[in-house]
Amino acid sequence: MRLPSWLTWYKKPEYRDIKEYSTEVRSGRRQLSPDGRGKTAIPSKLKLERILQNKTCSPMSLYDFYMYLKYIEFSAENLEFYIWFKNYETAYLKMGNDKDDNSVHSFPESTSSQVQLAEKLPNIDVSDFSVDAEVAKDTIDRITRMISSEALCTSGKCSPSVGQRARSFIRPDPATAFPSPPQPAAKTQGVQQHPLPGSNTSSSGPHSELNAIIETFLLPGSEQELNIPPLRRDAALLGLRSSSDPAHLRPIADHVYSLLRNCSHRNFVRLGVSNGTFETVCVATGLGIVLTLAGFLTMLLRACVPFVGAHTRWNAFAPWPMWWLGVSLILSGLRGSCFFLLLFSRRQPLPWERFDDNASVLSQRSGIVKVLSRLMIFDRKFKVQDEHLRRLQRKIVLQSLIGGAVFANLAVLLFVFLPVWRETVGV
Numbered sequence: 242m243r244l245p246s247w248l249t250w251y252k253k254p255e256y257r258d259i260k261e262y263s264t265e266v267r268s269g270r271r272q273l274s275p276d277g278r279g280k281t282a283i284p285s286k287l288k289l290e291r292i293l294q295n296k297t298c299s300p301m302s303l304y305d306f307y308m309y310l311k312y313i314e315f316s317a318e319n320l321e322f323y324i325w326f327k328n329y330e331t332a333y334l335k336m337g338n339d340k341d342d343n344s345v346h347s348f349p350e351s352t353s354s355q356v357q358l359a360e361k362l363p364n365i366d367v368s369d370f371s372v373d374a375e376v377a378k379d380t381i382d383r384i385t386r387m388i389s390s391e392a393l394c395t396s397g398k399c400s401p402s403v404g405q406r407a408r409s410f411i412r413p414d415p416a417t418a419f420p421s422p423p424q425p426a427a428k429t430q431g432v433q434q435h436p437l438p439g440s441n442t443s444s445s446g447p448h449s450e451l452n453a454i455i456e457t458f459l460l461p462g463s464e465q466e467l468n469i470p471p472l473r474r475d476a477a478l479l480g481l482r483s484s485s486d487p488a489h490l491r492p493i494a495d496h497v498y499s500l501l502r503n504c505s506h507r508n509f510v511r512l513g514v515s516n517g518t519f520e521t522v523c524v525a526t527g528l529g530i531v532l533t534l535a536g537f538l539t540m541l542l543r544a545c546v547p548f549v550g551a552h553t554r555w556n557a558f559a560p561w562p563m564w565w566l567g568v569s570l571i572l573s574g575l576r577g578s579c580f581f582l583l584l585f586s587r588r589q590p591l592p593w594e595r596f597d598d599n600a601s602v603l604s605q606r607s608g609i610v611k612v613l614s615r616l617m618i619f620d621r622k623f624k625v626q627d628e629h630l631r632r633l634q635r636k637i638v639l640q641s642l643i644g645g646a647v648f649a650n651l652a653v654l655l656f657v658f659l660p661v662w663r664e665t666v667g668v
Contacts, residue, residue: 529570536560550666
């Protein structure tokens with residue numbers, strides 16, 4: 242029998258260090274583990290596939306995920322390469338290049354084949370993939386525009402506010418605006434397809450763009466080198482010498498996707514569900530602890546002052562509201578959320594959203610003022626736009642309230658039968 246979703250206790254996904262995780266996978270010390278299904282499962286409406294399809298809204302949108310990778314986890318190259326690859330693969334197949342005599346669609350896995358591959362790799366000339374620096378920069382810029390802050394979710398359940406539309410009209414950002422409205426296209430492995438930058442008739446051409454990707458993401462010591470197994474990288478470079486078939490890059494893309502799903506996305510959801518800063522959550526949780534302790538103090542005072550048996554057992558219900566609210570605050574805080582913000586579907590700016598304020602007056606304030614400005618009372622508050630995230634947060638509120646009520650009832654039952662009341666002191 243399956244319990245209703247609101248009865249399934251939500252637990253934050255465990256944190257995984259991306260550098261440690263990818264290094265261990267790359268060296269073979271650990272396998273790409275599953276996404277934790279059954280233990281701390283990611284809500285189905287917030288899964289990586291939906292984010293890559295741009296079907297989620299702020300603060301769980303594709304752009305938010307990109308900003309998280311860029312400023313918090315420092316692994317934006319994984320998403321940049323994967324988004325580019327899926328668009329490149331789609332455009333390649335549309336051009337009728339699905340058959341290439343020089344392409345290798347399956348890479349050797351046997352030991353003898355790996356030895357033969359290792360013997361061929363020293364002959365690879367890095368100059369085979371050289372590209373003009375301007376072309377490489379333009380390619381990365383166009384990949385960034387794919388993950389633009391102007392891209393709206395395709396589900397139609399969220400849209401920019403009037404203020405956001407006004408700001409984008411008054412101060413358009415050419416670095417984040419799409420060159421043209423996104424056209425509907427086939428979706429491949431959960432990625433919303435946009436026009437491929439290299440598939441146009443520009444002077445750079447698709448081969449120059451492919452070389453730019455190789456030089457940026459694949460060559461050892463490159464500017465944004467992917468943390469992938471060396472053998473897999475070398476096999477791709479060997480195949481790309483004679484063919485532009487995306488099949489050579491597919492094992493790398495699958496590896497990068499696994500890193501995004503099993504590590505980066507889990508950490509992103511863990512942080513994105515939290516609606517308050519660390520300071521706000523600590524204050525709310527501390528208030529819950531104070532209320533809970535105050536409930537026990539009230540119970541002891543009513544039971545023992547001025548003397549044992551001076552009050553009726555109905556006084557045992559006096560601390561119930563404090564226990565109920567206090568434990569509710571604690572349960573919300575343990576899952577990284579502020580109870581009061583949850584009630585109104587509001588949130589404070591998330592860590593990656595604060596990087597837009599580097600030039601503001603806030604960045605010039607003293608340390609104490611900065612800490613106070615991050616508290617709920619003084620900080621900016623936004624409405625949670627993503628409908629499914631709001632449902633999850635309401636679920637956390639409901640579970641916290643139920644948990645607080647259960648604790649308060651049990652505590653009252655524990656004290657109401659003790660021989661400290663007028664009805665029970667002589668029993």
